Amino acid sequence: MKNFDFIPSRGTVTSPKGYKASGIYCGLKRKNKDLCLLVSDSPATVVGMFTSNNVPAHCVVYNKERVQSGRAQALIVNAGNANCCTGQRGWLDNLTIAEKTAALLGLDAGDVLVLSTGVIGEPMPMNKVKNGIAMAVEVLSYDGGVDAARAIMTTDTVPKHFSIELELDGKTCTIGAMAKGSGMIHPNLATMFGIFTTDVAIDRTLLDAAFRDAVNDSFNMMTVDGETSTNDTVLLFANGAAGNSRIIDKNENHAAFAAALKQIAKEAAKAIAEDGEGATKLVTVTVDGAVSKEEAIRAAKSIAKSLLVKTAIFGNDPNWGRVVQSAGASGVQINLQKFGVEFAGVKVAENGGAIPFDREETIQMLKNKNVQIKIDLGAGSISATVFTCDLTYDYVTINAEYHT
Structure with a gap:
């Protein structure tokens, strides 16, 4: 299989052809933009993945049903109110939001998806x-992607938006993305949104296959605080405006599209982890030497969500025992005579025990904004990588004062 190398840029959901967006302030938050609208010029093929939380918000229930049709043309997103655990009134409010948006755009309500994020209840x-x-309809623009990305933020400190280009059949095709998320984030999605647009023409079954593979290798491979939210959603719209020959087989065009989608999804996921509430560092946890992919993922997630590991990274402490403890607690197979651990490229444990290393140099390297933790379980040959962040005093402050 050909290797595809795509480099995401700081584009937006309006970088692909045929998408307009806007982001405005309507008073749901104390300040800053809080309502986003995204519209395709033509009906788009749509796929989605949703929270695993058993207390889903009304928008999640609604979107799950709508996405089954395989078609949508608009998305309305509010930040500041989750519309979750709000009873029948909340369900009717969600429907009203879709209907109001559709009426102003001249669409059917069934072609409008709805997302909400913020305070529950x-x-x-x-x-x-x-x-x-x-207001959002009035200011729709083909250049509105940055405003849209700002309008979906809650405790995020920066807007997260990207695009990536690829060539199919001599046509320049684009995938755009915006994401939000800073806290209540854990694998199997979390309090985060990933919204993707593309102008590629592609069969829905093949779109869904590429989408699920990309999400499972990105958004489902990160954690901030081990909490799974009620509202998290990832959506992908494909309107076919690029003019490529419609992808109907798993051929080289499908492989190229899937590779580009996975790359931009990973970029978005890393941006969420890096912007974790109170975080000062993006932490990449890699597990090598596992007996299976499932065990590699399980060990990596266990390490990535460990409060002891995350606080050690915040304190620049190369405490490798915490990494081994977290891997062991996950129940995976570890060869106690062969495992090894690295912090920021420095080997601190090998062949099942401590080895001499320059502690002061390692501490300095752990002060970098991007930190890598690696553990070789010594039991097999399979690897997995999970993105997370450190745990700081500010995380406690932010979440202790979320309502106030």
Whole structure:
């Protein structure tokens, strides 16, 4: 199979042909943009993945049903209110948001998806939302991707938006993305959104296959705090505006598209982990030497969500015992005579025990913004990588004062 090498840029969801977006402030948050609208010029093929939490928000239940049709043309997103655990009123509010958006765009309500994020259990201030939808429609723009990315932020400190280009049948094709998420994030999706657009023409079954593979290798391979949210969603719209020959087989065009999608999905996932609430470092945890992919993933996730490991990284402490402990607690096979651990490229344990290393040099390397932890389990040949961040004093402050 040919190797594809794509480099994401700082594009947006409007970088692909045929997408407009906007982001406005309507008063759901104390300040900053809080309502986003994304519209395709033509009906798009759509696929999605949703939270595994058994207390899903109304938008998750609604979108799961709508996505089954395989078609959508617009997405409305509010930040500041999760519309979760709000009873029948919340469900009706979600429907009203879709209907109001559709009416102003001249679409069927079934072609509009809805996302909400923010505080759980509070009624949606519908007057503000309705006014906001009208404002968002008025300012839709083919250059509105950055505003849209800002409008979906909650405790995020930076907007997260990307694009990537590839050539299919001599046509320049693009995938755009925006993401939000900073806390309540754990593998199997979390309180985060990943919204992808593309102008590639592709069969829905093949689109879904590439999409699920990309999500499982990116958004489902990160953690900030081990908490799985009620609202998390990843969506992908494909409107076919690039003009490539429609992808109907798993051929080289499909492989190229899948590779580009996976690359941009990983970029978005890393951006979420790096922007974890209070975080000062992006931490990449790699497990080698596992007996299976499932065990490699399980060990990597166990290390990545360990409070002891995350606080050690914050404190620049090369405490390899915490890494081994977390891997062992996951129940995977470890060869106690062969395992080894590295911090920031420095070997600190080998052949099942401690080895001499320059502690002061390692401490300095752990002060970098990007830190790598590697453990070789010594039991097999399979690897997995998970993205996370350190755990700081600020994480406690942010989450202790979330409502206030």
